[in-house]
Structure formats: structure tokens, C-alpha cells
Amino acid sequence: MHIRTLTLRDFRSWPNLSLDLRPGVTVLVGRNGHGKTNIIEAVGYLAHLGSHRVSTDGPLVRSGAADARVSAVAVNGGRELAAHLLIKPRGGNLAQLNRTRLESPRGLLGVVKTVLFAPEDIALxxxxxxxRRRYLDEVLATRYPRIAGVRADYDKVLKQRNALLRSASGALRRGYESQDGAAALTTLDVWDGQLASLGGQLTAARTALVAELSEHVTTAYGIIAPESRPPHLNYRSSVTTAPVDCGDPEVLEAAMLTDLAHNRTREIERGMSLIGPHRDDLELMLGDEPARGFASHGETWSYALALRLGVFSLFREDGTDPILILDDVFAELDAARREALTQIAMTAEQVFITAAVDGDLPVNLDTSDARIHRVSMVTDDSGRYSVLSEQEDTGHEGGVGS
Incomplete structure (x- = not known):
């Protein structure tokens, strides 16, 4: 898969941008804060309907603009699809595929598949x-767009259930002995049923994904850090009555209902939902110890890389070579990890790389066929905004800075 054209309007620091792209390596070089990451953020937003940098859409719309637009023509197996997304700072976004208006932006999921690694990924x-829950759910939404709807519905039910636990705590404590208590408990039963049904589906999907990912992550980690302890992934569910690694949504639903019943008093006292996939975790192990708290700095970076590269291998196994995006990561890695990451990156059909300066790029990066774009920031009467210099086709006479 690759993107043939990318067009931005009022996205972050870009009032307008039109890029003609091709398979291979595209390098964006520019000082921090000048807008290079905004370009790959737009690509990632088309793929995941979310940013890897912010949790709301408001910051994505250029100051003073009513909305932002991101458009791309994606090529997958010779088939072209034009994806268009109108992003609003408030309210629902609008999406179009080719010339068809979509009922929901979720209809774009899967049109563009990306795997992005950024310095923020150390938080994984x-x-x-x-x-880590967000990491799993983004992968699921790309592979199975239906799960994105399940997750959205789960979040809505969870919000309603939490509101009831807070607003009707007194009535819930009085229980069936009072009319308002009986009504509140009946409503809670309804929310429990919906939460368990949706939660069972989401937990089953996450558990299956972790089982698939584990081998890919282990392989990637072994390439990046062959001298380190072996990694292992465990999905840790808050539903304790379900069998370990259970992948049956109906069994998980029944187990979740049981746990909700057992914890009802505690949830009423605390005014919040304590059981469900919103409380689960992806446990990252190194040898016999959890990576969080026991991994060295180098092992932490290697694990974060392996988690992303594991997804890259999984998508490739599904039959689609995803677009690989490396956002200012080489400056954070030592020489050995730079070289290992570059060797993997060069196998992708299309790669986007950002760097603050040419010197941040690894020496073994083959840019013989790369397009290099210089990003800078200008200020004039209309304000401060990003611009792109003419592309540099390196041809076959050497790489960056040669």
C-alpha cells in the first residue's frame, strides 16, 4: 500500500499543502515546531481517525479556520481509493470515499493502513x-472496523452507567426498599447487560489480537535487541471469573455479569465502574519481570519499537504492506538500533521519515530513490504557517547530505 497524493487544508500549521508521492522513502526535514510532524499526523489521522499527539480534534484545525480537510489517494494492489475527511473542532466530522458521502467517518477505516512510531511511543x-489499551484498539479498528463501533458503543454505555452510579448513589444504596432505589437498580441492571455484551466482544477481540501479536513482537524485539531477555505479552483482564485468555464473547459476557454483581456494592460506594475492558491492561514482560519498572532505557525503546513493528508484520501477514511512518525516532536510538530499524523499514512499500537535521538520519538509510522535502516556517501579514520547499530527488548519486 502507498499514498499517491496527499492534500491538506487548514490542518495544524498548514493552510494548504499538496504532495505528489510514490512508493519508497519520503523524508521530511525541518526544525522542531516547523510542521513536518503535522504532515504525518494527517496521514495517521486518516488511518486511525485519531491523532497520536492529542486526544481531541480542536488542535488539529488551524487557528482562525472553521474546519480542516485531509484528503489522500491510496493505492492498494493496483486499486485506487480517494479518502476525504473534514475535521471540525467541535461536532461530528464528515467523511467521503471517492465521491460517496459516508454515514460515519468509521467508513474510512482500513482505506489507509499505517504503522507509526514516534518518541511518544515510549509511553507504551x-x-x-x-x-496500551489504545494501542490494541487502534490495531483492531484498522483490521476489523466493526470493533471500532463496538468500542464506541461501549464507551457510551460506560459513560451512562458511571453517570447513574454518581447521580443516583443515594437511591442505589437504599435498594429495593424504596421506590426510587428500585427504579435506579432496574436501570443499573439494563446498563450492566449492555456493558457486559459489548465488553465481552471487545475483550475477546483484544485477547485474540494479543495472541496473534505476541510472536511478531518477539521476533521484532529479537532483531532490534538480540542480546536482551525475551519479551512476552499477556492480556490482563479485570474480569476475574473468566478463564485465562478466553476468546469466547458469550463466556466473557457471562463472566462480566457475574463480576459486576459481585462488585455492585463497591461500585455504588465509589460511584464508578470497576469491571470491564476499560480497566484492563496489556502486560509487557521481559523474561520473568514486567518491562515497566525493570527494563533499561535501551530495552524500553526496543520494546516500544517491537510493539509497532509487530503490528507492521501482522498487517503484512494479512496481505497488505502498511505505510511505515518514523517520526523523529532515529535521534532517540543508538547506532545498533538505528541500523536494525532501518533494515526493516527499507522492506516497506512506502516509508515516511521525519528528522530535524540530516545528521539524525542513519548512515545505512538508502535514500538513492528518496524524495526529500525541506519544511520551514514563515511569517507574513496572514500569520505564521508552514511551507514546503521544492522536493529533492536524490537520484542514484548518494543519500542525504552526500
Whole structure:
């Protein structure tokens, strides 16, 4: 898979951008804060309907603009699809595929498949469980767009259930002895049923994904850090009555209902939902120890890389070579990890690489056929915005800086 054209309007620092692209390596070089990462963020947003940098859409719309637009023509196996996304700072976004208006932006999932590695990915290893849940759910949404709908519905039910636990805590404590307590408990039963049904589906999908990913991550980690302890992935569910690694949605639903019943008093006292996939974690092990807290700095970076490269291998196994995006990562890696990552990257059909300066690029990066774009920031009467210099086709006479 590759992107043939990318067009931006009022996205972040770009009032307008039109890029003609091709398979192979595209390098974006520019100082930090000048807008190079904004370009690959737009590509990633088309793929995942979310940013790897912010959790809301407001910052994606250029200051003073009513909305932003991201468009790309993706080529997969000789078939071209034009994806268009209108991003609003508030309210629902609008999407179009070729000339067809979609009912939901989720209809674009799978049109563009990317695997992005950025410095923020160190949080996959060192950060909170929410980082790792998001990692799994992004992969699931790309492979199985239906699961994105399940996750969205689960979040809505969870929000409603939490609101009930907070707003009706007094009535819930009084229980069936009072009319308002009985009504509140009946409503809670309804939310429990919906939460368990959706939660069972989401947990089953995550568990199956972890089982598939584990081998790919182990292989990638062995290439990047062959001298280190072997990694292993475990999905740790908050539903304790389900069999370990259970992949049956109906069994998980029944187990979740059981756990919700056992924990009802505690949830009413705390005013929040304590059982469900929103409380789960992806446990990252190195040898017999958890990577979080026990991995060295180099091992942490290697694990974060392996998690992304594992997804790359999984997508490739599915039959689609995803677009690989490396955002300012080489400056964070030692020489050995740079070389290992570059060897893997050069096998991808299309690679986007960003760097602050040419010197951040690894010496073994083959840019003989690369297109190199210089990104800079200008200020005039209309404000401050990013611009792109003319592309540099390196031809076959050497790489960057040769």
C-alpha cells in the first residue's frame, strides 16, 4: 500500500499543502515546531481517525479556520481509493470515499493502513494502561472496523452507567426498599447487560489480537535487541471469573455479569465502574519481570519499537504492506538500533521519515530513490504557517547530505 497524493487544508500549521508521492522513502526535514510532524499526523489521522499527539480534534484545525480537510489517494494492489475527511473542532466530522458521502467517518477505516512510531511511543512501555489499551484498539479498528463501533458503543454505555452510579448513589444504596432505589437498580441492571455484551466482544477481540501479536513482537524485539531477555505479552483482564485468555464473547459476557454483581456494592460506594475492558491492561514482560519498572532505557525503546513493528508484520501477514511512518525516532536510538530499524523499514512499500537535521538520519538509510522535502516556517501579514520547499530527488548519486 502507498499514498499517491496527499492534500491538506487548514490542518495544524498548514493552510494548504499538496504532495505528489510514490512508493519508497519520503523524508521530511525541518526544525522542531516547523510542521513536518503535522504532515504525518494527517496521514495517521486518516488511518486511525485519531491523532497520536492529542486526544481531541480542536488542535488539529488551524487557528482562525472553521474546519480542516485531509484528503489522500491510496493505492492498494493496483486499486485506487480517494479518502476525504473534514475535521471540525467541535461536532461530528464528515467523511467521503471517492465521491460517496459516508454515514460515519468509521467508513474510512482500513482505506489507509499505517504503522507509526514516534518518541511518544515510549509511553507504551512506561505509561499507564490506557496507552496500551489504545494501542490494541487502534490495531483492531484498522483490521476489523466493526470493533471500532463496538468500542464506541461501549464507551457510551460506560459513560451512562458511571453517570447513574454518581447521580443516583443515594437511591442505589437504599435498594429495593424504596421506590426510587428500585427504579435506579432496574436501570443499573439494563446498563450492566449492555456493558457486559459489548465488553465481552471487545475483550475477546483484544485477547485474540494479543495472541496473534505476541510472536511478531518477539521476533521484532529479537532483531532490534538480540542480546536482551525475551519479551512476552499477556492480556490482563479485570474480569476475574473468566478463564485465562478466553476468546469466547458469550463466556466473557457471562463472566462480566457475574463480576459486576459481585462488585455492585463497591461500585455504588465509589460511584464508578470497576469491571470491564476499560480497566484492563496489556502486560509487557521481559523474561520473568514486567518491562515497566525493570527494563533499561535501551530495552524500553526496543520494546516500544517491537510493539509497532509487530503490528507492521501482522498487517503484512494479512496481505497488505502498511505505510511505515518514523517520526523523529532515529535521534532517540543508538547506532545498533538505528541500523536494525532501518533494515526493516527499507522492506516497506512506502516509508515516511521525519528528522530535524540530516545528521539524525542513519548512515545505512538508502535514500538513492528518496524524495526529500525541506519544511520551514514563515511569517507574513496572514500569520505564521508552514511551507514546503521544492522536493529533492536524490537520484542514484548518494543519500542525504552526500
Amino acid at each position: 512501555v512506561r505509561g499507564e494502561p490506557s496507552e
